[in-house]
Amino acid sequence: MKTENGVNTRGLVLDMLLELERGGEYGNLLLKNVLDKYDYLDGRDKAFIKRLTEGVLERRIQLDYVLGQFSKSPVNKCKPLIRCLLRMGAYQILFMDYIPDSAACNEAVKLAESRHFHQLKGFVNGVLRSISRGKDTLAWPDREREAVRYFSVMYSMPEWIVRMWLTDYGGKVTECMLQALLEPRPVTIRLSQRISAQEKEALLTALEECGAHPVVHPYLDYAYTLGKTEGIASLPGFEKGQFAVQDVSSMLVTECALAGRDSTQFLLDVCAAPGGKAIHAADRLYGSGRVQARDISGYKAGLIQENARRMGLENLEVRIWDATVPDESMKEKVDVVLADLPCSGLGVIGRKPDIKYRVTLESLQEVAALQRRILANAAMYVKPGGRLVYSTCTINKAENEEQAAWFASHFPFTLQSLNNGLPEACRNAETEAGMCQLLPGIHAADGFFIACFVRKE
Numbered sequence: 001m002k003t004e005n006g007v008n009t010r011g012l013v014l015d016m017l018l019e020l021e022r023g024g025e026y027g028n029l030l031l032k033n034v035l036d037k038y039d040y041l042d043g044r045d046k047a048f049i050k051r052l053t054e055g056v057l058e059r060r061i062q063l064d065y066v067l068g069q070f071s072k073s074p075v076n077k078c079k080p081l082i083r084c085l086l087r088m089g090a091y092q093i094l095f096m097d098y099i100p101d102s103a104a105c106n107e108a109v110k111l112a113e114s115r116h117f118h119q120l121k122g123f124v125n126g127v128l129r130s131i132s133r134g135k136d137t138l139a140w141p142d143r144e145r146e147a148v149r150y151f152s153v154m155y156s157m158p159e160w161i162v163r164m165w166l167t168d169y170g171g172k173v174t175e176c177m178l179q180a181l182l183e184p185r186p187v188t189i190r191l192s193q194r195i196s197a198q199e200k201e202a203l204l205t206a207l208e209e210c211g212a213h214p215v216v217h218p219y220l221d222y223a224y225t226l227g228k229t230e231g232i233a234s235l236p237g238f239e240k241g242q243f244a245v246q247d248v249s250s251m252l253v254t255e256c257a258l259a260g261r262d263s264t265q266f267l268l269d270v271c272a273a274p275g276g277k278a279i280h281a282a283d284r285l286y287g288s289g290r291v292q293a294r295d296i297s298g299y300k301a302g303l304i305q306e307n308a309r310r311m312g313l314e315n316l317e318v319r320i321w322d323a324t325v326p327d328e329s330m331k332e333k334v335d336v337v338l339a340d341l342p343c344s345g346l347g348v349i350g351r352k353p354d355i356k357y358r359v360t361l362e363s364l365q366e367v368a369a370l371q372r373r374i375l376a377n378a379a380m381y382v383k384p385g386g387r388l389v390y391s392t393c394t395i396n397k398a399e400n401e402e403q404a405a406w407f408a409s410h411f412p413f414t415l416q417s418l419n420n421g422l423p424e425a426c427r428n429a430e431t432e433a434g435m436c437q438l439l440p441g442i443h444a445a446d447g448f449f450i451a452c453f454v455r456k457e
């Protein structure tokens with residue numbers, strides 16, 4: 001069905017899903033580009049495009065399981081276009097109650113035809129109509145007899161990730177995380193700590209008036225969740241640099257990096273783009289300390305620059321530098337090194353669902369090796385008595401607790417309690433010992449890991 005402007009919304013979703021099948025850009029970026037390009041569409045059409053694209057990505061394993069019950073050919077053996085059309089149709093039938101099943105089927109058939117798959121029209125129609133007829137009596141894996149498969153299908157998570165989490169966290173916590181990763185993630189903003197109390201009040205009133213409904217976050221009094229996820233850049237205060245979009249887990253990393261120190265004159269972030277934590281640190285250190293934000297990517301370094309300029313932070317400088325290359329000029333020069341390193345990203349699957357299909361056990365091992373190379377250099381930059389904070393946005397012991405243990409046993413550092421930098425709700429014996437694993441569904445934040453080390457004198 002076309003919109004008033006002659007745009008076929010399902011056609012746009014199909015093209016994005018095909019692009020993702022080819023392994024191009026991440027879904028969230030692809031979607032953002034398409035929504036920006038078609039910004040003139042009606043709000044309802046844009047919401048449909050977003051939900052259908054995200055929904056198919058979030059539920060792909062479950063959709064394929066259902067399709068497998070009604071199609072003679074396995075979904076992964078179908079032509080990519082047919083596979084994507086079937087997943088889109090099945091998602092609408094199973095999860096979008098306001099779309100009549102007949103519309104989901106008919107539109108899939110029309111798209112198959114218009115994309116030159118006339119001979120498969122009958123197949124698409126047959127499979128989708130059977131799902132529509134059988135959706136209330138679907139057979140699911142048995143929870144008791146095959147727990148891994150059950151969790152994998154019901155929460156659309158690859159079996160190897162489910163198995164790893166069941167081993168590390170047990171059934172109850174794993175199910176909580178799996179559930180939370182399918183729920184809509186709120187947008188959180190961090191108010192600049194340089195705005196006055198009056199400006200803060202005026203900003204919150206203006207955000208409320210334009211429907212963004214800011215609600216203070218339970219963990220930090222300068223963090224607010226918004227009841228709006230689109231058009232953040234056009235909200236009052238954004239252009240003036242009064243706030244930045246950032247998840248609270250990421251804010252906690254900077255809190256831990258700076259907590260309990262009398263002074264921090266120089267903070268170095270070795271993998272800083274797009275700048276969330278480095279910019280937060282510069283905001284905190286404004287007038288007393290400076291930040292150098294490095295990244296390997298010139299394009300991403302530009303993003304840090306752009307964000308820092310918007311926030312008016314002259315105490316932050318940006319450098320393009322490969323963190324695997326040692327920089328002798330930085331040796332023992334830094335009060336606090338932030339090592340927020342590339343990782344598998346399993347803690348932010350709720351925001352970037354395609355991560356779960358891209359990450360493999362092999363890629364975990366590769367990224368863990370890269371983290372060690374970067375940590376070995378980062379260690380060298382810390383002054384005696386200075387601090388190194390290691391963080392990742394993942395939930396995987398090999399990249400988290402095991403890396404922290406490896407670092408403490410190979411370099412002259414000791415783990416230091418994180419409790420000064422964390423809200424009470426996140427403190428436990430592990431955080432007292434210097435490590436914190438935030439888990440979606442358990443904590444009100446994305447999945448994140450933080451470890452804090454002090455360099456021996």
Ligand SMILES: C[S@@+](CC[C@H](N)C(=O)[O-])C[C@H]1O[C@@H](n2cnc3c(N)ncnc32)[C@H](O)[C@@H]1O
Pocket residue numbers: 250270271272273274275276277278294295296297300321322323324340341342343
């Ligand atoms: C997890 S992100 C950092 C997020 C950032 N700290 C923030 O708070 O916005 C990891 C970053 O590391 C960068 N990166 C990857 N390999 C790198 C390397 N060898 N040297 C420096 N930066 C690297 C990536 O470009 C990416 O921007």
